[in-house]
Amino acid sequence: MWDLCTYALETAKLRGASYGDVRLMHLRQRDLTTKNGQVGTLAQGESIGIGVRVLANGTWGFASTDRLTREGVAACAAQAVSIAKASALAKRSNVVLAPENAYVDSWQSPFRKDPFEIPVETQLALLLAADGEMRKVKGVTLTETSMQFRKIDSWFASSIGSRIHQRKVISGCGIGATSFQGDEIQKRSYPNSFGGQHALEGYELVESLDLMKHAPVIADEAAALHAAEQCPEKFGTLILAGNQLGLQIHESIGHPIELDRVLGQEANFAGTSFLTLDQLNKLKYASSIVNVVADARLDHGRGLGTFAYDDEGVPAQCTDIIKDGTFRGYLSNRETARLIGLERSSGTMRTESWNRLPIIRMTNVSLVPGTWDYDDLLADTADGILMDTNRSWSIDDRRYQFQFSTEIGWEINGGKKVRMLKNPSYSGITTEFWNSCDAICKFDYWTLWGTPNCGKGQPMQTMGTGHGAAPARFRKVRIGTAFSKQ
Amino acid sequence: MTIAPGARGKIGRKKAEHAELLAPRELRGIIETVLRLAKSTGVAETEVHVDEVADALTRFANNAIHQNVFERVVTVSIRTVNGGRTARATTNRLDEDSLLATIEASLSLAHSEPRDPRLLPMPGKQRYRPVNRFVQATAALTPEDRARAVRLACDLAAKKGQVAAGIFSSGQSQTAVGNSRGLFATYCETHSQFSITMQEDPAASWAKADFADVREIHPQKLAERASEKAHLAVKTQELAPGRYTVILEPAAVLDLVGFLFYDFAATAVQDKRSCLNNRMGKQLFGKNISIRDDVFHPLQKGAPFDGEGMPRQKVLLVDCGVPKNLVYSRASAKTARRKPTGHGFALPNEYGEAPMNLVFSGGDSSVEKMLASTDRGLLVTRLWYIREVDPYEKVMTGMTRDGLFLVENGTVTGAVKNFRFNQSLIEMLKKVELMSPAVRATGEESFEMVVPAMMVRDFHFSEVTKF
Numbered sequence: 016m017w018d019l020c021t022y023a024l025e026t027a028k029l030r031g032a033s034y035g036d037v038r039l040m041h042l043r044q045r046d047l048t049t050k051n052g053q054v055g056t057l058a059q060g061e062s063i064g065i066g067v068r069v070l071a072n073g074t075w076g077f078a079s080t081d082r083l084t085r086e087g088v089a090a091c092a093a094q095a096v097s098i099a100k101a102s103a104l105a106k107r108s109n110v111v112l113a114p115e116n117a118y119v120d121s122w123q124s125p126f127r128k129d130p131f132e133i134p135v136e137t138q139l140a141l142l143l144a145a146d147g148e149m150r151k152v153k154g155v156t157l158t159e160t161s162m163q164f165r166k167i168d169s170w171f172a173s174s175i176g177s178r179i180h181q182r183k184v185i186s187g188c189g190i191g192a193t194s195f196q197g198d199e200i201q202k203r204s205y206p207n208s209f210g211g212q213h214a215l216e217g218y219e220l221v222e223s224l225d226l227m228k229h230a231p232v233i234a235d236e237a238a239a240l241h242a243a244e245q246c247p248e249k250f251g252t253l254i255l256a257g258n259q260l261g262l263q264i265h266e267s268i269g270h271p272i273e274l275d276r277v278l279g280q281e282a283n284f285a286g287t288s289f290l291t292l293d294q295l296n297k298l299k300y301a302s303s304i305v306n307v308v309a310d311a312r313l314d315h316g317r318g319l320g321t322f323a324y325d326d327e328g329v330p331a332q333c334t335d336i337i338k339d340g341t342f343r344g345y346l347s348n349r350e351t352a353r354l355i356g357l358e359r360s361s362g363t364m365r366t367e368s369w370n371r372l373p374i375i376r377m378t379n380v381s382l383v384p385g386t387w388d389y390d391d392l393l394a395d396t397a398d399g400i401l402m403d404t405n406r407s408w409s410i411d412d413r414r415y416q417f418q419f420s421t422e423i424g425w426e427i428n429g430g431k432k433v434r435m436l437k438n439p440s441y442s443g444i445t446t447e448f449w450n451s452c453d454a455i456c457k458f459d460y461w462t463l464w465g466t467p468n469c470g471k472g473q474p475m476q477t478m479g480t481g482h483g484a485a486p487a488r489f490r491k492v493r494i495g496t497a498f499s500k501q
Numbered sequence: 502m503t504i505a506p507g508a509r510g511k512i513g514r515k516k517a518e519h520a521e522l523l524a525p526r527e528l529r530g531i532i533e534t535v536l537r538l539a540k541s542t543g544v545a546e547t548e549v550h551v552d553e554v555a556d557a558l559t560r561f562a563n564n565a566i567h568q569n570v571f572e573r574v575v576t577v578s579i580r581t582v583n584g585g586r587t588a589r590a591t592t593n594r595l596d597e598d599s600l601l602a603t604i605e606a607s608l609s610l611a612h613s614e615p616r617d618p619r620l621l622p623m624p625g626k627q628r629y630r631p632v633n634r635f636v637q638a639t640a641a642l643t644p645e646d647r648a649r650a651v652r653l654a655c656d657l658a659a660k661k662g663q664v665a666a667g668i669f670s671s672g673q674s675q676t677a678v679g680n681s682r683g684l685f686a687t688y689c690e691t692h693s694q695f696s697i698t699m700q701e702d703p704a705a706s707w708a709k710a711d712f713a714d715v716r717e718i719h720p721q722k723l724a725e726r727a728s729e730k731a732h733l734a735v736k737t738q739e740l741a742p743g744r745y746t747v748i749l750e751p752a753a754v755l756d757l758v759g760f761l762f763y764d765f766a767a768t769a770v771q772d773k774r775s776c777l778n779n780r781m782g783k784q785l786f787g788k789n790i791s792i793r794d795d796v797f798h799p800l801q802k803g804a805p806f807d808g809e810g811m812p813r814q815k816v817l818l819v820d821c822g823v824p825k826n827l828v829y830s831r832a833s834a835k836t837a838r839r840k841p842t843g844h845g846f847a848l849p850n851e852y853g854e855a856p857m858n859l860v861f862s863g864g865d866s867s868v869e870k871m872l873a874s875t876d877r878g879l880l881v882t883r884l885w886y887i888r889e890v891d892p893y894e895k896v897m898t899g900m901t902r903d904g905l906f907l908v909e910n911g912t913v914t915g916a917v918k919n920f921r922f923n924q925s926l927i928e929m930l931k932k933v934e935l936m937s938p939a940v941r942a943t944g945e946e947s948f949e950m951v952v953p954a955m956m957v958r959d960f961h962f963s964e965v966t967k968f
Contacts, residue, residue, distance in 0.1 A: 026758070048851050050772070054614045055851030059606055060591030064574070066727045076644075077570040081593045098557075098569045101644035105652040107565035135613035143615075156773040159851070195773040280562040282666035282705065283698040286885075286902075286946060289967075300865045370572040407888040409921070411900045416921060416966035418898050420890055440890070442921070442964060473668045474558055496963050497898060497923050 016180075020172035022085055023067050023092040028174065030096035032069035034112065036173035038326055039065040039083075040369035045131065047138055048161040049146045054139060055159075064369040073109030074102035076497040083219035112349040113360050115329055117176035122323035124183045125313070126217030130164035133218045138162055142190075147190040148230035154238030157193035158300075161210055161447040162186075162221060163467075164201065169326070177328040181184060185319065185479065186220040187213035187467055192234040201240035201437065203233035203422050207258040208405050213465030213479060215317040223377065236423060239435060246424050246439040249497035252399030253441055254392065254488045259421055261464035262405050267445040268300075268307055269380040269480065271414035272336055272344070273363075274351040285471050286412030289445070290342065298342040301449035304385060306380035307337040309346055310398060311362060311378035316463040318481025320378035327364035327373055334361045336380065340450070348375050374472045379463060381483030385455025390488055392454050394430035400494060401425040401432065402439045407497070410445075418442040421496045440497035448489060456485035521555035521573065521640070522675055528553075528687060531595060532679035535579055538597065539604050539681065546582035546623045547604070548680040548809070550847060551575065556672030556692075561645040564655040564665050566648060580848060581607040582623065585616040587849055609621075626683040629812050632797060634804050635673065636714040639691035642671040654697055654724040661728050667697035669740055671715055678810040688804035694943065697719045698903060699727040703968055704737070704916065706730035707883050707903035709877065711943035713802055730882065730904045734916040739965055741909070746878035747960040748871045748908065751942035751952050753881045757949020758859075759961065760889060760897055761926050762780035765794075765818050765826075766844075767833035768853025776895045776927065777824050786822040786930035789864065793817045794828060794844070794856035800941040800951045801858045808847030816842050818856060822930075830854040861955035864936030871935050871956040874909045878956075880906040880913060884922075887946050895926040899946075900966065932958045 018260040022039045027035040048055035064081035065088055076099025080091040130138075140158040149158040165185040172178050189211015191204040206212045206224055214220050255263060271288040275281055290298070301307075308315075311322055311331035322331055327349055335343040346363040347355075364373040393401075402421040410417040424439030425432045463483045470477055521532075532549045539547035553575045560568035578591040581604060588610035592603045647669040658665035675689035695718045696709035708723040708730075749757070761776075769775035777785075796805050796813045803812050809831060817827050829837065830845025833853050844854040872880065882904035890896040901919045908914070936953040943949045 050851040053619075055849065056612050057588040057614055057849050058590065059610060060578075062574075062576070062591075062593050064593065074566060075568060077568070079570075079574075081574055094571060098571060098644045101561075101648045102566040102569045104645065104648035105561060105566040107563065135610055139614055161825045193772075193774060195778060195893075198893055200774060225710055278563070279566055279666060279700070281663065282562055282664075282700060283560075283696055283707070284669060336720065370574055372568055372570050407890050407898060409886040409888045409898045409900065411919060411921075411966045411968075412885055412902050413966075413968060415968070416900070416964060418921060418923075418964070444967065472651070473560055473568075474556070474572075474670075491966075497896070499923065499963055 016170045017178060019065065019088050023065060023088040024172060024174050026089045026092035027067060027069045027096055030093050032071045034070040034094050034174050036171065036328065037065055037067050038366060038369055039170040039463065041168045042368060043166045043425065045164045045231055047142060049142045051157060052143065052146050052150055056150060057373060065091060066369045067092045068372060069099050070110055071093045071096045071099035072103035074099050074106050074187050075110060077372045093160045102469060110350055111353050113352040113357060115349060115360065118324065118328060119178045120323065121180040123183055124215045126184045128218035129184065130186050130218040145190050145226040145230040145332060148227060149190065149234040152231060152234035152238055152296065154194050154196065155192045155234045156195045160190045162188045163210065164237045170260050171328055173327065173328050179324050179328060179400065183215060183322065184217055185213065186216050186218060187211060188221045188224055190226055190230055192237040194237040196241045199241055201237050203237040204404055205229040205233045207464065208422060210467060213319055213467040214463065215319060215321045230474060240423065240437045243437040244437040246400065246436040246495050248499055250491050251494050252396055252488065252490055253492040253494060254396065254399055254401040254427065254486060256401065256403035256496055257460065257462050257484040257486055259402055259405050259419065259486040260487055262408055262466065263419065264380055264405055264484060265466050266408060266410045267414060267417055268336065269377040272346050273375050274345040274347040277345065278351055278354060283468055284473050289413045289415050290419060294342055296341065296343060299340055299450065300337050300342040300446055301340045302452045303340040304336055304455060305340050305449055305452050306381065306382060306383035309336050309380045310336045315379050315381065316483065318379040318463040318480035319465040319467060319479030325362045325364045326366045327360065329360045329362035332362045346375050346377065359381055365478055374476065376471065376478045377480040379481030381463065382455065384458040384461045384485050387454050387456045389456050389460050390426050392456060392486065393427060396427045396430060399427040400436060400439060401427055402441065415444050417445065418497055438498050441492050441494050443493055444498045448492065451490045451492060452487055453490055454488040456487065461485040517830045521897045522553055522689065523575065525687065528675065531577060532677060534597065535577065535600050535604065536679065538601050539581065542604060544581045544583060544604065544608060544784060546681050548580040548623055550578040551677045554672060554674040556670065558668055558670040559644065559645065559649045559651055560668050561655060562666040564658050565619055566651055567642060567757060577603065579603050581611055583611055583641055583855055584610040585618060585620050586614050587620055589849065597654050621835065623682050624684055624809055624811060624831065627810060627812050629686055629805050630797060634690040634713040634802055636691045639671050639693050639713065639715040640673045642715055645842045647671065650720040654720055654844035658699055662701065663728055663731060664700040665697060666938050669693060669720065670694045670893050676804055680810065684893065686806045686810045692802065693718055695723055697724050697727050699731040701731045701735050704731050704734035705903050709943050711949050733906065734904050737916045737918050738962045739918045742962045742964055744959040744961055746875060746958045747955065748868060748875065748878060748880045749955045749957060750868065750882055751940055751954050752944040753884045754952045754955050755942040755950050756884045756887055756944035756946035757897060758926060758952065759950065760887060761895060762859060763855050765828055765856050766854045767827040767829045770827060771833060771836060774892065776893050780826050782823050785927060787933050788822045788935060790819055790822045790930050790938065791862035792819040793860050794858050796858040798858065798860050798951060803858055807843045807845045809845050810842040811841050811845065813843035816856065828854050830857045855873055857948060860951040861939045861953055865938065866935040867937050868954050871954065872908055872913065874890060875908045876910060878908045879917060880908055890923060896923055897926060898919055898923045918968060919966050921964040922961060923963045924961045929957055929960065934958055
């Protein structure tokens with residue numbers, strides 16, 4: 016592998032590249048699903064190839080190929096240089112990279128059980144059993160389960176001398192029960208919607224979820240939601256379960272801190288950001304109890320944003336994003352770090368596959384745990400609504416105004432969960448919302464949630480990101496907007 | 502725009518001119534190799550997909566190219582059936598050892614599952630109506646061609662004191678499917694897109710086009726349109742949320758209605774997750790709404806066969822506001838005792854099928870006529886981040902983006918801060934007052950369709966954002 020990487024870099028240099036890096040990647044994937052007691056998807060795949068990124072004439076070019084011969088990678092490298100030179104036809108200034116050291120290293124994400132070594136029969140048997148538990152519940156009209164496993168090997172080499180091999184093992188699993196009655200479709204998912212929980216873990220993730228225990232619970236809830244009261248429209252107190260708060264962090268903190276968005280590089284598609292450069296170290300992003308970090312290090316947990324080096328050869332780091340409520344940092348790469356005068360990239364360049372250019376992506380953007388016991392938080396809430404498990408999510412292209420709805424809500428009255436609510440939703444303006452946070456649960460209730468489906472870039476890339484969150488409380492939030500009939 | 506010398510006028514696929522893609526005999530050779538290897542290992546039935554793309558995309562922002570990429574991938578995907586069990590394995594390694602390993606992986610997976618008594622035998626040889634969507638002018642486009650067009654757009658932005666961002670992409674792809682019962686189908690196409698956002702602080706506007714033939718894309722005209730609308734949008738006023746008459750440009754219509762069509766899958770209805778459950782054959786939309794799925798429409802793209810190689814049929818989905826027909830894979834057709842329509846996804850899957858080549862009947866109005874007939878309303882350029890709030894009433898939420906304009910007494914009188922909407926698609930399609938002729942539209946939230954601009958009354962905006 017290293018021979019091909021080196022040959023690509025040498026070819027790029029000979030063709031006129033002033034800088035080059037290559038990612039030779041081998042991706043393996045297994046997907047299992049069931050529906051209504053039958054196997055749905057049963058598939059596995061592999062993809063191997065190389066992507067070559069170069070600077071020539073001061074601008075970028077990228078080419079990729081699955082022809083892994085010396086001739087194939089040489090042609091690919093030459094094409095990358097040729098494309099870079101074409102880029103220079105519409106150039107404003109030369110790209111300059113923030114300095115970075117060269118690294119020679121090999122790293123593997125820790126896991127206890129290789130999911131590709133677990134028999135597929137075992138995996139399917141668990142899914143079918145959970146599916147069967149959900150189908151026992153009267154009123155459930157559709158049951159779905161899924162497992163997804165990935166093993167990614169990447170060999171990164173750059174013209175500054177880095178040679179980094181990384182192996183990542185990723186697992187995901189979830190179940191869902193849907194109930195159609197009258198003129199209403201209700202759904203409950205576990206442990207999260209849209210495929211469940213995903214993490215940089217082995218099969219131990221699946222075993223930790225205890226699907227058989229939770230399958231009848233969510234099935235009961237899906238059927239019961241039809242008879243539940245409609246979530247009211249009001250301004251009030253909101254408690255978010257950790258899985259929903261993870262997505263709230265993703266949309267209203269994770270995306271606006273991407274420096275490529277801030278600098279206009281995503282203006283045509285993903286959008287820009289309200290976090291203009293003048294806001295750094297000044298904006299009161301959140302209440303003073305709110306601390307948020309972007310942490311790709313293993314110390315933070317085994318999340319979808321955990322690695323040893325990013326896809327630009329920069330070591331994993333922890334960056335303060337919000338410190339005591341004040342906005343403190345961006346997600347950057349070597350190019351954008353240099354553009355705003357930072358000494359170094361924060362190490363967030365990530366690529367979906369060998370045929371995609373690395374771009375700035377979230378790592379693990381997490382809310383630091385607070386001090387509250389969950390039971391104390393509920394007991395301290397005289398009148399509020401608890402919302403759990405995302406159903407829909409939307410935010411404007413500068414990341415100010417958002418609206419989320421969840422699968423289930425619970426009315427909190429006098430410090431207790433008193434009744435189920437259907438069709439819960441809430442909305443707001445990002446900074447107003449985060450400044451209304453007055454309680455965050457402690458580490459015992461904190462989970463590093465995985466968001467496996469974050470889309471960004473042109474061509475589109477899907478990336479997994481991590482979001483540590485514990486349940487938290489927000490005051491004077493607009494509730495119930497999505498179902499308003501006004 | 503500038504086209505590579507010698508490319509103009511040569512439309513149609515010619516072997517010597519598409520060196521990027523495998524030759525048809527190579528494509529067929531891969532399929533025959535897999536079928537031979539599978540037969541030698543005793544597989545009862547085998548299906549092979551070969552997909553190849555050679556795509557390039559030039560991306561610009563801040564009036565300069567900042568990303569510029571090319572990819573080439575060939576993927577071989579193999580489905581085996583043995584003893585009532587089926588599974589799929591995929592690779593992009595084309596040597597015989599790797600193909601054999603992929604066959605064995607598929608067999609091993611299939612062996613792990615319970616027997617499925619409903620699994621159908623693979624279909625035999627089919628007949629296909631040919632379509633030609635390979636345009637040499639697109640295939641021949643170079644990075645320099647794209648860079649020159651981008652440069653002109655960026656120069657226009659700079660001249661106007663604006664900032665341009667966008668993409669110019671071009672590429673070619675081909676797909677072939679064959680199986681051990683003699684089915685063989687192949688399709689190739691070219692594709693190109695130009696999308697531009699013009700920013701004039703604090704405003705922005707947007708224009709985009711997508712065609713198989715790059716010569717139908719006019720980057721400079723798109724840049725001029727986005728530039729004019731961005732300038733118009735610089736000064737905004739804030740309006741109260743509420744119900745407004747809206748004029749939705751085709752891209753806004755496309756991105757919104759695109760969320761409706763997975764409900765026309767027979768499997769979705771059988772699963773009771775479709776908004777059409779208990780609503781087929783009823784007057785669900787306005788009588789002016791007729792929609793069909795038609796892969797052969799001259800403004801459409803895509804293969805004339807589905808994931809099992811079944812020929813795509815034209816299907817009338819909505820006739821004068823009444824949902825008339827669903828689309829069927831072979832499996833869902835058997836369950837419903839209907840004929841398959843050629844809309845199935847590659848097996849095995851749990852979703853079944855979907856219409857992917859939507860064509861609205863449209864009307865005889867125009868955006869200009871709609872504006873002229875509006876006393877008070879809003880002109881919507883584009884919608885953004887659309888998600889489903891209520892799956893049965895089909896309530897969607899999302900934002901307006903890149904140009905929302907107030908229309909008063911027949912003319913655009915200014916720009917308005919962006920709104921969030923929460924709107925039922927079913928209710929919306931009951932309240933369409935005027936439509937333009939349908940055009941090939943492209944957005945960011947849904948796949949390309951042939952849709953009209955629409956004037957819709959009582960569109961529900963629930964909140965306003967800060968810009």
